[in-house]
Amino acid sequence: MTDTSATASTARHVSILGATGSVGRQTIDLIARDPERYPVEALTANGNIDQLAEDAIRLRARFAVTADPARYLELKQRLSGTGIAVGAGPDALIEAAERPAGWVMAAIVGSAGLAPTLAAVRRGALVALANKECLVCAGDLFTAEVQRHGARLLPADSEHNAIAQILEPDRIDAVERVVLTASGGPFRSMPLDEMRRVTPEQAVAHPNWSMGAKISVDSATMMNKGLELIEAHHLFPVGIDRLDILVHPQSIVHGLVYYADGSVLAHLGAPDMRTPIAWTLAWPDRRHAPSDRLDLARIGTLSFEAPDDRRFPCLALARDALKCGDGAATILNAANEVAVAAFLSRRIGFLDIAGIVADTLDGEARRAPTSIDEVIALDQAARRRATDLVAAR
């Protein structure tokens, strides 16, 4: 690595895994404003070949990859004569992550991001982590790889980014509580019976953030906050009992740390992912970002309430999975990915998502995975069971 202490005068070579998604595009928005500082090594996508090719050319990337082998020729054609190398499929995704960029944005959605993110970790890169699912599904085995290879995870998920900014690493013993805020999503105050009938269009209409479909549904079920609880457990070693969730509909306060002397440090910012992404890009410095500025006088009121586990059972499922250990989080995440995809394609109802996750957890034989290969095997077994449960609904 060449740039772990990049300063105002040094360039930081970057790669973006999941460059065409919501986080990927906002990362590109930042780096495209300062191309001299952020030369682009590799960009990856899945099906959005037009966007990938356009950005690869505009940012002079060296390598562009689609996860879908069937789209290889299309991408190659789009980039012919540009000098940009082209790849497709799982091995090419890993090659993109292995290329020598000091900073890598992990923004593929779902556990599909695990192998390429690990490839970046294994060469000791600075990894801006948006893809929470890879940390949830591989847990301690993932963080052990980070330690072993001297990599550094820079949390890009807004709440974890907030906590990373306010948690004093030498004062962990004096931390009473770490609190992640949750917007409550589009159905925060909807009666349970009405939730039964909500459509994918309603579920992806997040009140504060513009995000990909999968995480938007997770916010609507509040599984997103459950996944984030597990993510926080792996990023911030304060112990499960000191991690809490607080509903805050405005998404202005992103995280809080309660200290033993009664002090509470909070992180505030407009709901604009370019702020946490900019923090990871500039780390350990801080740099100007074009994000929305917070105008508290205009906002006027911030409100808070306790989460409702009865209407949002995914919260309890995730907390239980975290407490159980033994691969439960891997199963929870895999089943949730299958159930959310089924809901988005209208094969199950909104409330079935939690049901599929609960039934998959009940039915899957659990043995704590002892290697990444075992994580992948458990993830696939849980997907098969969840897929059968979807078909049976």
Ligand SMILES: NC(=O)C1=CN([C@@H]2O[C@H](COP(=O)(O)OP(=O)(O)OC[C@H]3O[C@@H](n4cnc5c(N)ncnc54)[C@H](OP(=O)(O)O)[C@@H]3O)[C@@H](O)[C@H]2O)C=CC1
């Ligand atoms: N959006 C947000 O504000 C936030 C997102 N996150 C997390 O960041 C991650 C990305 O979220 P978001 O940007 O919203 O998601 P999007 O759905 O908008 O983007 C996902 C990206 O992953 C690519 N992709 C999809 N499937 C695969 C696959 N099987 N293999 C390789 N690449 C694939 C997509 O390519 P293509 O477009 O070509 O299909 C796209 O580039 C998620 O883990 C999410 O939880 C965390 C905090 C905030």
Ligand SMILES: CC(=O)[C@@H](O)[C@H](O)COP(=O)(O)O
């Ligand atoms: C922007 C971000 O970090 C998302 O994870 C966001 O937190 C989703 O909103 P919810 O609080 O509704 O889950």
Ligand SMILES: [Mn+2]
């Ligand atoms: Mn978040």
